[in-house]
Amino acid sequence: MHPTDFTLRGAIEALTEGTISAEELTRAHLDAIERLNPRLNAYITVTAEQALEQAKASDERRRQGLAGPLEGVPLAIKDLFCTKGVRTTAGSRILGNFVPPYESTVSANLLRDGAVFLGKANLDEFAMGSSNATSAFGPVENPWSRRNDPETKLVPGGSSGGSAAAVAARLALGATATDTGGSIRQPAAFCGVAGIKPTYGRCSRFGIVAFASSLDQAGPVARTVEDCAILLRSMSGFDPKDSTSADVPVPDFAAACTRSVKGLRIGVPKEYRIEGMPAEIEALWRQGLEWLRDAGAELVEISLPHTKYALPTYYIVAPAEASSNLARYDGVRYGLRVEERGDDLTDLYERTRAAGFGAEVKRRIMIGTYVLSAGYYDAYYLKAQKVRALIKRDFDQAWDKVDAIVTPATPSAAFGMNEKTDDPVTMYLNDVFTVTANLAGLPGLAVPAGLDAQGLPLGLQVIGRAFDEETVFAVGAALERSANFTALPAVRVGA
Amino acid sequence: MSYTIEGRTGPWELVIGLEVHAQVISQAKLFSGAATAFGAEPNTQVSFIDAGFPGMLPVINRECVAQAVRTGLGLNAQVNLWSRFDRKNYFYADLPQGYQISQYQHPIIGHGVIEIELQDGSTKKVGITRLHLEQDAGKSLHDQHPTKSFIDLNRSGVALMEIVSEPDMRSPEEAGAYLAKLRQILRYLGTCDGNMDEGSMRADVNVSVRRPGEGFRTRCEVKNVNSIRFVMQAVEAEARRQIEVWEEGGTVEQETRLFDTARGVTRSMRSKEEAHDYRYFPDPDLPPLVLDPAWVEELKASLPELPDARRARYMRDFGLTAYDAHVLTLEKETAAYYETVAKGRDPKLAANWVMGDLFAALNRTKRSIEDSPVSAENLGALLDLMKDGTLSGKLAKEVFEAMVETGKAPGAIVEERGLRQVTDTGAIEAAVDKVLAANADKVAEYKSGKDKLFGFFVGQVMKAMQGKGNPALVNQVLKQKLG
Numbered sequence: 001m002h003p004t005d006f007t008l009r010g011a012i013e014a015l016t017e018g019t020i021s022a023e024e025l026t027r028a029h030l031d032a033i034e035r036l037n038p039r040l041n042a043y044i045t046v047t048a049e050q051a052l053e054q055a056k057a058s059d060e061r062r063r064q065g066l067a068g069p070l071e072g073v074p075l076a077i078k079d080l081f082c083t084k085g086v087r088t089t090a091g092s093r094i095l096g097n098f099v100p101p102y103e104s105t106v107s108a109n110l111l112r113d114g115a116v117f118l119g120k121a122n123l124d125e126f127a128m129g130s131s132n133a134t135s136a137f138g139p140v141e142n143p144w145s146r147r148n149d150p151e152t153k154l155v156p157g158g159s160s161g162g163s164a165a166a167v168a169a170r171l172a173l174g175a176t177a178t179d180t181g182g183s184i185r186q187p188a189a190f191c192g193v194a195g196i197k198p199t200y201g202r203c204s205r206f207g208i209v210a211f212a213s214s215l216d217q218a219g220p221v222a223r224t225v226e227d228c229a230i231l232l233r234s235m236s237g238f239d240p241k242d243s244t245s246a247d248v249p250v251p252d253f254a255a256a257c258t259r260s261v262k263g264l265r266i267g268v269p270k271e272y273r274i275e276g277m278p279a280e281i282e283a284l285w286r287q288g289l290e291w292l293r294d295a296g297a298e299l300v301e302i303s304l305p306h307t308k309y310a311l312p313t314y315y316i317v318a319p320a321e322a323s324s325n326l327a328r329y330d331g332v333r334y335g336l337r338v339e340e341r342g343d344d345l346t347d348l349y350e351r352t353r354a355a356g357f358g359a360e361v362k363r364r365i366m367i368g369t370y371v372l373s374a375g376y377y378d379a380y381y382l383k384a385q386k387v388r389a390l391i392k393r394d395f396d397q398a399w400d401k402v403d404a405i406v407t408p409a410t411p412s413a414a415f416g417m418n419e420k421t422d423d424p425v426t427m428y429l430n431d432v433f434t435v436t437a438n439l440a441g442l443p444g445l446a447v448p449a450g451l452d453a454q455g456l457p458l459g460l461q462v463i464g465r466a467f468d469e470e471t472v473f474a475v476g477a478a479l480e481r482s483a484n485f486t487a488l489p490a491v492r493v494g495a
Numbered sequence: 496m497s498y499t500i501e502g503r504t505g506p507w508e509l510v511i512g513l514e515v516h517a518q519v520i521s522q523a524k525l526f527s528g529a530a531t532a533f534g535a536e537p538n539t540q541v542s543f544i545d546a547g548f549p550g551m552l553p554v555i556n557r558e559c560v561a562q563a564v565r566t567g568l569g570l571n572a573q574v575n576l577w578s579r580f581d582r583k584n585y586f587y588a589d590l591p592q593g594y595q596i597s598q599y600q601h602p603i604i605g606h607g608v609i610e611i612e613l614q615d616g617s618t619k620k621v622g623i624t625r626l627h628l629e630q631d632a633g634k635s636l637h638d639q640h641p642t643k644s645f646i647d648l649n650r651s652g653v654a655l656m657e658i659v660s661e662p663d664m665r666s667p668e669e670a671g672a673y674l675a676k677l678r679q680i681l682r683y684l685g686t687c688d689g690n691m692d693e694g695s696m697r698a699d700v701n702v703s704v705r706r707p708g709e710g711f712r713t714r715c716e717v718k719n720v721n722s723i724r725f726v727m728q729a730v731e732a733e734a735r736r737q738i739e740v741w742e743e744g745g746t747v748e749q750e751t752r753l754f755d756t757a758r759g760v761t762r763s764m765r766s767k768e769e770a771h772d773y774r775y776f777p778d779p780d781l782p783p784l785v786l787d788p789a790w791v792e793e794l795k796a797s798l799p800e801l802p803d804a805r806r807a808r809y810m811r812d813f814g815l816t817a818y819d820a821h822v823l824t825l826e827k828e829t830a831a832y833y834e835t836v837a838k839g840r841d842p843k844l845a846a847n848w849v850m851g852d853l854f855a856a857l858n859r860t861k862r863s864i865e866d867s868p869v870s871a872e873n874l875g876a877l878l879d880l881m882k883d884g885t886l887s888g889k890l891a892k893e894v895f896e897a898m899v900e901t902g903k904a905p906g907a908i909v910e911e912r913g914l915r916q917v918t919d920t921g922a923i924e925a926a927v928d929k930v931l932a933a934n935a936d937k938v939a940e941y942k943s944g945k946d947k948l949f950g951f952f953v954g955q956v957m958k959a960m961q962g963k964g965n966p967a968l969v970n971q972v973l974k975q976k977l978g
Contacts, residue, residue, distance in 0.1 A: 070880060082548075082549060095549065100548070100549070100550075104550060206551075207551075207908070208550050209550050210549075213780050214779035222644075240554065242552050242554075243555065243780060243781050243782055244780065244781075244782060313954055324582050324593065324774070326549075327584060327586065327593020328547040328591060328592050330595050332588050332591070332646070333546055333547065333548075333591060345587075345644075349586055372584070372774035372776055373774060377774075377776075383788070431673070
């Protein structure tokens, strides 16, 4: 077996048994990146030297009996996480050659547990997008392709497109990602890997470039549900540097993956049966529910009546917060600065921000500025906050009847790089099944569950109660076992 | 008769409200651990949070919250157990985040009231609308380079309390007295040092004018006035400007103005149309600020005695006049000094010495009471030497001057200079006899009815005794001998 084909769990076992060293494992991944990244563009920055140093240090720690839970595991870090001494771009020109003098809490937690960082994964600019097409560092190619149309390059989804593509193509054993409206789950589903957005507050946001603070949440992408569980345990934990971080214990998520779903009540929200949904997705959803019923779970039809308002609500709240969060990129202290002789401060702002931000980011800053403006605030922002509370209440009421909710992860399989790019609203529809979990702050897991007629992966989503990721993992792992998803992408090492 | 300004067309009344920005005394900033000391080298007290770096998050400083609560309690105001931080969005080079974290809709402190004292001895209540916590911005330095502005972020993120008054003031004097009283209360509480020349307290002054009995007319805001005197001047200058506008048939437009201290006039800064749309919204990085009522009670129980209470106590327990009690409590350092002197001694005598000789000496030597050359303990000891008869009042003044010069204790000075008062009747009688013998003619005049000469004899005797004779005894012996 090629070392890049290990699951994360398998790699930890091999490293523990000594059948492979961290250095060998890291070298294999760096070779794979060297071969495939020029095509896939999953990494913006590859930190080969640093990765090898970290791997050697890891092997040394293991020799000394100091191995951490992720000792020697090579990972990709979404380029939204600030990494000390390593350029962090957020997929934007405006950060220029910004090199953070600090480490994000989540990546610091991974390093604490022994992980090796291969590099910084590509993403939509400031995590705004569903196709990774808005990255200033070029689009990412999905390693999967259509059976009947292998020439058409497909998007990996977004915004964590680089993370999902890297994991699918065996360019990392796992990756960090972030999810504001679906940015972990949608690319995971498009690339046939697993990804979880945990409960808001589970992972610290300290050191993650902010998009929409009340929605942003870090989480892992990996090839199995259990691998996600192992990564999430290391990433999680209370952080006094993030006032919205939750001071709650971090359970053994991997142990929860082996829990039986027998007796669990699984909610099936009728509002997620949307018009125009491909029959294949509807069929996969039904199939997933049957698997769970066969495993002893009880299916319960539920209603989440405000679901149809989730997307418009999200596209008010997220841009509003983004318009304020992105105000700091002004050319004054760090990052890109564009000025000409005789410019005053306003000219400096305008030139820098005009050159530094891409079209989608500008669009969202404009929308966000508009909905917060005097005279519009009540009609948009305030109304959206009220609807957000209703969406949360829908879920609160559902938890009286069910223990987890299962839905499709996305309304379609991965689409072509040149499709859906004209109309931003069509693009926004990608998030229709995922935004609700962000608005309500709930954990949501995407699991690869089948292929469409073109041979492209399709995912299911498991949503759970706040801070009950364990049930989410149990249900996700059960789906994974039943689906027995063994298909492989066309572009990968060893293919 | 209330204060009015006489225009060409008749009298005008003033309506004044103040928004005071007071820098909170705290070791660290409102949302970061960076230090807050005044006068540090530029950009040496800046965390990545204060500089608005990517991914940085604010975390509330508990001590700043405690200071705001103490201040609220000191202003007799309502403490809101639930408050919230909002973002005030605007672009400026010294505002690194592109927004200021403030409290817009739900301030930590609600309605309160303080009482101000006026020159004529009357008092007046001024309402406090609210107090909220917010971050300060950095400082732009425009004079360091011919074409560039420099930015110092030391102040960025420092905690400020914005204290908003009701439009309850009606004259420059009231505005000045309000600011003075507010400053006094904050300094007593230890929540703001009140150093207006260092910028730790500054006021935005809202002024409008109206005909007596009318409702409110349009107000203008005069920004960033940095002394009590300038506040009073700005109120008057702005009121006179508005009166002129109205009297010439114009309309006062709501706008923000600046006070030109050199010319004593206000200038337009920006009109209502140019006003920013700050796009306030709740800061999603900060959960609502929820206070434990027990903690508030704890803070309340540990509040120091405030100026009004202390003044009342001086009048009640020490029998001081309202004026003396007022003067002695203006600064808490003065009050502390006075209480040390007065402890176990005659409080009125202590007040006279502190307000008389001590204040004069401080003025003369340009020292503050904190670094007075005469310590409170030494001044007390001086009073003791008077009481036990060691020193006459006159000698005491002499010893005091020596204390101002040398900083020494009065006992030491008395010993060194031999200034002990003479109470030995024999010595006094001898001196009296000598004086009377040398002035036989004056004695004759006195005896023929020229009573005024008694003072002359006292003076001569004291002179003969180098001022050390006990005045009462000298009088007594003279009366006896001239009998």
